[in-house]
Amino acid sequence: MKRGIREKIIGKLLFLTNGAMLGIILGLLVQNCGQQWSVNASGLAEKTEAVTGTSASANVINQSEKEEENICYLTFDDGPSSNTVKILDILKEYNAKATFFVIGNSLTEENREIVERMIKEGHSIGLHANNHNYSKFYENENSCLKDWELLENRLKKEYGIKTRLFRFPGGSACHYMKGNVKEHIAAMHEKGMVCFDWNVSGEDSVGSPTPAFIYQNVLQGALKYHTPVVLLHDSSIADATVEALKDILGELSSRGYRFETLENRKEYIFRSSRE
Numbered sequence: 001m002k003r004g005i006r007e008k009i010i011g012k013l014l015f016l017t018n019g020a021m022l023g024i025i026l027g028l029l030v031q032n033c034g035q036q037w038s039v040n041a042s043g044l045a046e047k048t049e050a051v052t053g054t055s056a057s058a059n060v061i062n063q064s065e066k067e068e069e070n071i072c073y074l075t076f077d078d079g080p081s082s083n084t085v086k087i088l089d090i091l092k093e094y095n096a097k098a099t100f101f102v103i104g105n106s107l108t109e110e111n112r113e114i115v116e117r118m119i120k121e122g123h124s125i126g127l128h129a130n131n132h133n134y135s136k137f138y139e140n141e142n143s144c145l146k147d148w149e150l151l152e153n154r155l156k157k158e159y160g161i162k163t164r165l166f167r168f169p170g171g172s173a174c175h176y177m178k179g180n181v182k183e184h185i186a187a188m189h190e191k192g193m194v195c196f197d198w199n200v201s202g203e204d205s206v207g208s209p210t211p212a213f214i215y216q217n218v219l220q221g222a223l224k225y226h227t228p229v230v231l232l233h234d235s236s237i238a239d240a241t242v243e244a245l246k247d248i249l250g251e252l253s254s255r256g257y258r259f260e261t262l263e264n265r266k267e268y269i270f271r272s273s274r275e
Helices: 003-033 056-067 082-093 109-120 143-159 181-190 211-222 239-254
Strands: 035-039 045-049 071-079 098-103 124-129 229-233
Touching: 071 082, 071 124, 082 098, 082 109, 082 239, 109 124, 109 143, 124 143, 143 181, 211 229, 211 239, 229 239
Parallel strands: 071 098, 071 229, 098 124
Antiparallel strands: 035 045
């Protein structure tokens, strides 16, 4: 190839390369002066106002992450019992609040002080069942509503407690419901009540769980959410739950979670019960 032709080709290549680089540089300058793209919490790209600095995108993402608080909502079903006292002691040690869904049959005179202590120490109480017998509770379309009314009246009359919280025995997806869950929830909503299932379960009422098993279930589940609703139990057979609770509170606290009652959370119902 002749020298003159070769020099012309090289010159054109340099021109094109420099032009491309200049385009990239100009593009970056325009982007930083106007809008930029960042990744939102759902993993989708979205436009955001530009942030000054060399790591603008990182700053935007960190800002949105800081707005997400980690709040764990511990809930205990089937009490009160002697184990509830131990659980209250541990919660107090960690300055943690919880919600107790109580059983009417457990509201004995012997347990009165336990219920009064729950309220005094800032915990919440919800309706679970007056009679925790699934066959009787779900006997017909109105049986669970009548059962809750009995429990609600007992709490008002005997303890001066008025609650907005309730939880179906077995959860709203319980097969005993026979497809009536939406009607029951609607009836309770008319009374100003709020339903709570859970998105994390310690599996502490199934078989003979060990404290380590309960701890693992809670941690693996809770860390998936900013505001987990954790199902545990405080019945007289929940000894393993008591043993696991300190480690659960300690680990979640170290991960930045604090513990509040369901009075401070929006309603949570299993998806299958909403569809």
